[in-house]
Amino acid sequence: MNLKHLNLAPAEVDHIIEARWLATVVKDVPFLEHYSVMVRNDTIIDLLPTEQARAQYTSADRVSLDGHILMPGLINLHTHAAMNLMRGIADDLPLMQWLNQHIWPAERAVVSYDYVKDASLHACAEMLSGGTTCFNDMYFFPQATAAAVNQSGMRANLGLLVSEFANSYATDADDCLQKGFEAHDSWRGNLMISSSMAPHAPYTVSNRSFEKIITYAEQLSIGIHTHLHETRDEISQSETEFGARPIRRLAALGLLGPNFTAAHGVHLLPSEIDMLREHGCHIAHCPSSNLKLGSGIAPVSLLLKNNVNVGIGTDGAASNNRLDMFAEMRLAALLAKGASEDPASLPAHQALEMATVNAAKALGLDDRIGTIEVGKQADLVAVKLDELTISPCYDPVSHLVYTCGREHVTHTWVAGELRYSNGLYANIEPLELKEIIKKWQPKLKQHKQ
Incomplete structure (x- = not known):
């Protein structure tokens, strides 16, 4: 049977993240361009060029990051x-x-x-x-x-x-x-x-x-x-x-x-x-x-x-x-x-x-995290590289280390769950952080040199 001629429906996944660049941190793979990461539950199940991924996978949660690099957490x-x-x-x-x-x-x-x-x-x-x-x-x-x-x-x-x-x-x-x-x-x-x-x-x-x-x-x-x-x-x-x-x-x-x-x-x-x-x-x-x-x-x-x-x-x-x-x-x-x-x-x-x-x-966790690979946990970070103040970008990995700052992070996923996005946390309220500071700063202030 010739599978090329079968009209197979795209596979459903929990998350699809499309990025301009992908820094896998896998040996001998500096970065990939126009790639997507497919996540099911907490695990990366596939990495594909974005056009191919769109044909093979579908998801209710698709994030398109045209000016970003996606890297391991x-x-x-x-x-x-x-x-x-x-x-x-x-x-x-x-x-x-x-x-x-x-x-x-x-x-x-x-x-x-x-x-x-x-x-x-x-x-x-x-x-x-x-x-x-x-x-x-x-x-x-x-x-x-x-x-x-x-x-x-x-x-x-x-x-x-x-x-x-x-x-x-x-x-x-x-x-x-x-x-x-x-x-x-x-x-x-x-x-x-x-x-x-x-x-x-x-x-x-x-x-x-x-x-x-x-x-x-x-x-x-x-x-x-x-x-x-x-x-x-x-x-x-x-x-x-x-x-x-x-x-x-x-x-x-x-x-x-x-x-x-x-x-x-x-x-x-x-x-x-x-x-x-x-x-x-x-x-x-x-x-x-x-x-x-x-x-x-x-x-x-x-x-x-x-x-x-x-x-x-x-x-x-x-x-x-x-x-x-x-x-x-x-x-x-x-x-x-x-x-x-x-x-x-x-x-x-x-x-x-x-x-x-x-x-x-x-930490003995390199079988689970540290790179972007199929089978590993989806601990992922998106960093915006197309802001005018840090443009142009010629080498995205070099840009990450020498040019970018933490202020350019837009999304952080841990085990496939979006925990931070553009200033908002999934499980932490800014008011809670303000109350923490208000509670403890007076007690610590007396020990300031």
């Missing part, structure tokens, strides 16, 4: 969402002074389940409007963050925070672990939320606690997410207390491995980069936070040349002061070029990979 590989309401309370200070004299006192005063839920929802709104569909978080009261994630419709990997110090969340590291397990159990079966063990940093976690964390991460089959080599002071402190640099201490304890993500990695020796590669570890590069806190510039070019997987994060808004992945992509690329004195270092397509598929790999 951005993945923020390191942040503290609930610090969103702390932006600007302590600026222009080095890390330990910033923490000890301002951030930790502010947290002692306000951090609670309600605060974390409210502040995290505020962060989710900021991220969705800027094209971020998934974030890797580390903070107190992760169940509160989970409630905000569920309301917003985002995707998140939530850290089960561990620290030795008593606070409003837990009395000590063991209490942190117990509360973390309860949180992890509370979102079992939720396909939008995953977990990682989140020891805060080598300077706040003991060897005994790290050993427990390794065991529990293996038992639960989840990753480990921590701060590492963010400042020179951190390294000096470790050498004094433990007789070793932090990464060597963690290596001796057995933490390094393919499930290990280190935030920052600013001060790494070549031999330590070799260790990261040999153990299959991941780095969450946070360029804006590292610069603002005066911590330094991470050796990203050297990490990438040595095949260490590097993603991009914003860190929290208290040290950034934005959760803006477009700004981080651009800055990451420019810093790498300047530090290496090589303009070919970290080209635009690689910066985009760091903010999408590389981050997905670090």
Whole structure:
């Protein structure tokens, strides 16, 4: 039978998104022109040239984006969402002074389940409007963050925070672990939320606690997410207390491995980069936070040349002061070029990979998100490229990284659902965000430097 002569009716799908360009972030496919993405339920079921798609598929929800590029949702590989309401309370200070004299006192005063839920929802709104569909978080009261994630419709990997110090969340590291397990159990079966063990940093976690964390991460089959080599002071402190640099201490304890993500990695020796590669570890590069806190510039070019997987994060808004992945992509690329004195270092397509598929790999989610491919979740972002102030466009991927800002994001889909469109959220009301700010700003203002 010759199927060419059959008059087959177009197949029905839930959503069809037609775009001028498609940045799939699939290896050796820079971008596609005049392509459509077909979505059924939460999954991409086909990618076709738009004219062909119109003949083969129909949908009650067809979005035509003639001047846009469609790309995978951005993945923020390191942040503290609930610090969103702390932006600007302590600026222009080095890390330990910033923490000890301002951030930790502010947290002692306000951090609670309600605060974390409210502040995290505020962060989710900021991220969705800027094209971020998934974030890797580390903070107190992760169940509160989970409630905000569920309301917003985002995707998140939530850290089960561990620290030795008593606070409003837990009395000590063991209490942190117990509360973390309860949180992890509370979102079992939720396909939008995953977990990682989140020891805060080598300077706040003991060897005994790290050993427990390794065991529990293996038992639960989840990753480990921590701060590492963010400042020179951190390294000096470790050498004094433990007789070793932090990464060597963690290596001796057995933490390094393919499930290990280190935030920052600013001060790494070549031999330590070799260790990261040999153990299959991941780095969450946070360029804006590292610069603002005066911590330094991470050796990203050297990490990438040595095949260490590097993603991009914003860190929290208290040290950034934005959760803006477009700004981080651009800055990451420019810093790498300047530090290496090589303009070919970290080209635009690689910066985009760091903010999408590389981050997905670090979270163990690259089989589901990070690229636009058939069978993957429909986490998609539309960016308007034909505005006069950023025209003309010759290379849409280069334009994404070097020219566009988060203000050019028009649509954000997560798991096939439109969660943000032209200033409006599916599940977050602007009035709710205003009430959150009104509620918490007076309580935090007294801690402003």
